[in-house]
Amino acid sequence: MSLAAVVIGRNEGARLGRSLAALNGQVAQLIYVDSGSTDGSPAAARGLGAEVVALDMATPFTAARARNAGAAVLRADITLVQFLDGDCILRAGWLEAAQTYLAAHPKVAVVCGRRREEHPEASIYNALIDREWDTPPGEARACGGDAMMRLSALRAVGGYREDLIAGEEPELCQRLRRAGWQIYRLDAEMTWHDAQVTRFGQWWRRSLRAGHGFAEGAALHGKGPDRHWVAETRRALFWGALLPGMILLLASFAPWTAVALALAYPLQLLRLARRGGILWGAFTLLGKFPEALGVLKYHLRRDGRIIEYR
Structure with missing residues (x-):
């Protein structure tokens, strides 16, 4: 199975560099999809060996649209894709663990692992988010933004729903499960996440987005x-x-x-x-x-x- 990675981001700064660097040399194709960054992210991504897809900002951008745009330019030989948010850093050993599980379980379309906050001590909000990520391993109803997927399964259900502002991964997993696929969460470290939520207003808007989702x-x-x-x-x-x-x-x-x-x-x-x-x-x-x-x-x-x- 040939593996690619699609990283999405908008003004992620130094976090994007760390995210792409952790993937360099680990995948057959590395794609970065940019949603209107003004901090030089596209140029930085090219410098780290990623193919860059810049979304047309005339259309409202969403994470779902960015992930679909990345998947659309994958080579014909790619069978698996690791999706990653630009504020996340891959953990050592995850790609091997996820590929091994998918190879052994042909009915599983998506695998994800443990996402952790890199700095839960930075604020009470980061600590709460770290707890939010701590879900039990086993068959799951949904994954998050970081996950490895079978490209054939993703395309068979039409990809992500691009008009969703939030909750695009659980919605995708709904359609995958209805099509007979399974979602599985491994008991393995997957990514570090850097929320950088240090103010009450940030937490409030994040919760508002959850309600919208x-x-x-x-x-x-x-x-x-x-x-x-x-x-x-x-x-x-x-x-x-x-x-x-x-x-x-x-x-x-x-x-x-x-x-x-x-x-x-x-x-x-x-x-x-x-x-x-x-x-x-x-x-x-x-x-x-x-x-x-x-x-x-x-x-x-x-x-x-x-x-x-x-």
Whole structure:
């Protein structure tokens, strides 16, 4: 099996150089897809031996569109593709482990491994993101932006859906699983990720983007047998919009009822804290507010613009 890598990015700076350097000499073809960078990323990528694809900025760019553009220029002999975000660095041994697993399991279309934050100590937000990446190994419902895929399976289902602002990988995995393929998460180190989320506003916009992704996914596949992201969308709307709206409405004419409803938040915080600690619980609950805004943004203003948090 012949392996290529497609790296996507926008103004990744030094992180892109490290990402491409880790792949150099490891794959048969190295593609970098740039989404309108102004920091010299395309020239830097060429200097590191990558073929560069620059997206036409007349059309709104998305990560899905960038990955499809990279896959479209792969050579005819390529059978596997490692997708990678430009802020991620490949770990030693991952490519061999992923290829070996795919060779032994012909029904698996996608394999992914453990993505870790390179600097979880830099901020509470980085630490929370590192925990978010820590999902159990085994058969999975979806992968993230870093994953190795069979090119034939990717093309058979039409590639990534290019109009999705967020959640394009889970949506792709939905279609792959419905076509009879499997997704598998290996118990192996895959990539370092550098989120660089150090401010509350960044975390807020990242959570808003997640809510937007929930709404998109539920609109596309929510009526399917696994109710894709329906529960996540409903939780965001309940805790982040419906319940606070009811509390504010009742506060003017039924204040004690409003207080009783407001008690649902500390009770929910206690429930979450028992499961994952007070800090994780607090941010999980607080995150429902930007997630709800993201859901509403999707339904009220589908402008096709990406939601950036850096």
